[in-house]
Amino acid sequence: MPRYTNERAETDVSxxxxxxxxxxxxxxxxxxxxxxFRRLWLFVGRDDDVPSPGHFVTxxxxxxxxxxxxxxxxxxxxxxxxxxxxxxxLCTEAAGQVRGFVQCAYHSWTYRxxxxxxxxxxxxxxTGFRVEDWPLVSIPLEVWAGNVFIHLGDPSEPTxxxxxxxxxxxxxxxxxxxxxxxxxxxxTYHLRANWKLVIANYHECxxxxxxxxxxxxxxxxxxGDNEPPHPTWLGASMDLMPGCVTLSTLAEPTRASxxxxxxxxxxRVYYYAMLPTMLLNPHPDYVVTFALNPIAPDRTDITCHxxxxxxxxxxxxxxxxxxxxxxxxxxxxxxxxxxxxxAGIASLGYRPGPYSNREEMLAAFDRWxxxxxxxxxxxxxxxxxxx
Ligand code: FES
Ligand SMILES: [Fe+2]
Numbered sequence: 064m065p066r067y068t069n070e071r072a073e074t075d076v077s078x079x080x081x082x083x084x085x086x087x088x089x090x091x092x093x094x095x096x097x098x099x100f101r102r103l104w105l106f107v108g109r110d111d112d113v114p115s116p117g118h119f120v121t122x123x124x125x126x127x128x129x130x131x132x133x134x135x136x137x138x139x140x141x142x143x144x145x146x147x148x149x150x151x152x153l154c155t156e157a158a159g160q161v162r163g164f165v166q167c168a169y170h171s172w173t174y175r176x177x178x179x180x181x182x183x184x185x186x187x188x189x190t191g192f193r194v195e196d197w198p199l200v201s202i203p204l205e206v207w208a209g210n211v212f213i214h215l216g217d218p219s220e221p222t223x224x225x226x227x228x229x230x231x232x233x234x235x236x237x238x239x240x241x242x243x244x245x246x247x248x249x250x251t252y253h254l255r256a257n258w259k260l261v262i263a264n265y266h267e268c269x270x271x272x273x274x275x276x277x278x279x280x281x282x283x284x285x286x287g288d289n290e291p292p293h294p295t296w297l298g299a300s301m302d303l304m305p306g307c308v309t310l311s312t313l314a315e316p317t318r319a320s321x322x323x324x325x326x327x328x329x330x331r332v333y334y335y336a337m338l339p340t341m342l343l344n345p346h347p348d349y350v351v352t353f354a355l356n357p358i359a360p361d362r363t364d365i366t367c368h369x370x371x372x373x374x375x376x377x378x379x380x381x382x383x384x385x386x387x388x389x390x391x392x393x394x395x396x397x398x399x400x401x402x403x404x405x406a407g408i409a410s411l412g413y414r415p416g417p418y419s420n421r422e423e424m425l426a427a428f429d430r431w432x433x434x435x436x437x438x439x440x441x442x443x444x445x446x447x448x449x450x
Contacts, residue, residue: 074420081429084439086257087409091439092360098436099339100125103295104205104212104228106341106354107131109368110139111209111246112158116176119165120158124340124356127215129202130154132165134176141202141213147180148172153199165199174199207233208241209370210341210352228295232335232343235298238323239345244370247349247383250391251366256401257408258357259432261365262336264397264404266297266424274396277389281307282332285421292427297336299424309348311385312392318348318375338431348375349386361405367394 084091105124108131112120119132121144130144130153144153146167153165153174164181166173173182178199186192203214205225214222254261264270271284278284282301290298303309309316310332320329324347335343342353349371356364369387407413418426 074418074423076417078426079415079417080425082415082439083408083413084442085429085432086260086405087360088439088442089360090442091436092357094442095339095357095432095436096125099432100357101215101217102223102435103339104214104223104225104337105339106210106212106337106352107141108211108354108366109209109246109352109370110206110211112211112249113139115160117160117162118158119154119161121154121156122356125215127202128152129213129215130165130199131204131211131213132161132176135163136177138177139204139206139211140176140178141204142178142199143202145200146172147197147199148183208236208239209244210241210343212341228337230293230295232296232298232337235335236333236343236345238325238328239321239350240323241345241350241370243373244321244350245373245376246368247371247376248369248387249366250387250394251364252394252398254363254365254398254401255361256363256398256405257360258339258355258363259428260401260404260408261355261363261397262297262338262342262428263425264401265334265336265342266299266428267422268301269419269421270400274400275393277312278310278393280304281310287331289424292424292431295338297338297424297428299334300331301334303330303332303347309346309386310389312388313385316348316385318371318386320347321349321372336428344390346386348372349383351386351390361409365394365398 107122108120113131113133116133116135116137119130122129128144130142131139133139146153146169148167148170151167151169153167164173164175171184172180175181178201180194180197183194203222205212207229212225216222268284271279282303287299287301329347333345337343340355344351349369352368354366358364367390369383371383375381
C-alpha cells in the first residue's frame with residue numbers, strides 16, 4: 064500500500080483548525096449524531112466482554128440504549144434495551160448476567176436471549192395480541208477479530224456493508240490475530256472534550272515531547288508513516304527506538320511478540336482510527352482498543368481494552384501491568400490536553416490557527432467531517448461566525 068510521509072514538504076498557512084462551533088455547538092453535534100454516528104459502524108467493545116450465554120453489556124450511544132447480549136446458542140446479539148410494552152429500559156446495569164431471560168422490571172414482560180417475547184402478563188384478553196409480534200428491536204451487529212461493531216442506521220434503509228467499512232484494515236492487521244487475544248484490562252475515562260479533539264490528538268505526535276516523556280524515550284515522535292486517508296479510517300505508525308521491543312513501563316519487558324508478525328510489524332506501533340468511534344493501537348506484543356462514546360459536544364467517554372495472547376496470559380506470574388500502566392499514564396496525559404484544548408476553543412478568544420505541515424492528517428480529518436456532516440454555516444447565523 065502506498066504510504067505518505069507524516070511530513071508534507073509544503074503547506075499553506077490557510078490550512079487551519081476549525082471554528083469553535085464544530086466543537087461546541089449542540090446543533091452541530093446533533094447533526095454529527097444523525098450523519099456520522101447513525102450512518103457508520105460503531106465500535107462498542109470486545110466479544111469477551113460477554114463471554115457466555117446471558118452475559119450482557121449496556122451502552123447509551125448516539126441517543127440509543129443498546130443491549131449487547133450472548134444468546135443460548137452462543138451468538139452475540141444487539142437490541143434496543145427498551146421494553147416493547149411501555150418502553151421502559153430493560154437492563155439497567157452496565158454489565159451483568161441474566162439466567163435465560165431478560166425481564167422488564169415494570170410489568171414483567173419477559174424476553175428470551177434471542178430477543179423473542181416469551182411472556183406478557185395481562186395481555187391474554189387483548190384482541191389480536193400475539194407474543195411473536197413483539198420481539199426486542201434488534202440492531203445490526205458484526206464482529207471483526209473480536210471487535211464488536213453495531214449500526215444504528217434507519218431500519219427502513221439497507222445496512223451498509225461491514226466489509227466495505229473495514230476497507231482492508233482487517234487485512235492490514237491479520238497477523239495480529241486479534242480474535243485470539245483476550246482482554247486483560249479495561250479502563251473507562253470521562254473527558255470534557257469533543258470527540259474530534261481526541262482523534263486529532265491521536266493523529267499527531269508533535270505534543271509528545273511535552274506531554275509524554277516516557278513515550279518519546281521508546282518511540283521517536285517524528286518517526287513513522289501515515290497512510291493516505293480512507294473513507295472510513297485513518298492510519299499511521301511509529302517506529303520503536305533501536306533496542307526497544309514495545310511500549311512498556313519496564314526497562315526490559317519480557318512478553319513475546321505476537322506469533323505471526325513479520326520483522327517490520329515487530330518494530331512498529333500502529334495508530335489507526337476506525338471512524339468515528341474506534342482507535343486501534345496494535346503493538347508487537349499487545350493491542351489496545353479505544354471505544355469512543357461522544358456524549359455531548361464537550362463530553363466524550365472512552366473505554367480502553369488491553370488485549371494479550373493466551374500463551375502469555377497462561378505463563379506463571381503473568382502480569383500485564385507494565386502495558387496497562389504505560390497507556391493509562393499516556394492516556395491521562397492526552398485526555399488532560401484534550402480537555403484543555405476544549406476549554407480554550409470554547410472560550411471567547413479562540414480563533415482558528417494554522418496547522419503544521421506535520422498535521423496533515425488532522426486537516427484531512429476536518430475535511431472528512433465537513434464532507435459528511437456539512438459545514439457549520441449551514442446551521443445558520445450565530446454559529447461559526449467567530450473567526
Ligand atoms: S413497560 Fe416493560 S413490562 Fe410494562
Ligand atoms: Fe498523546
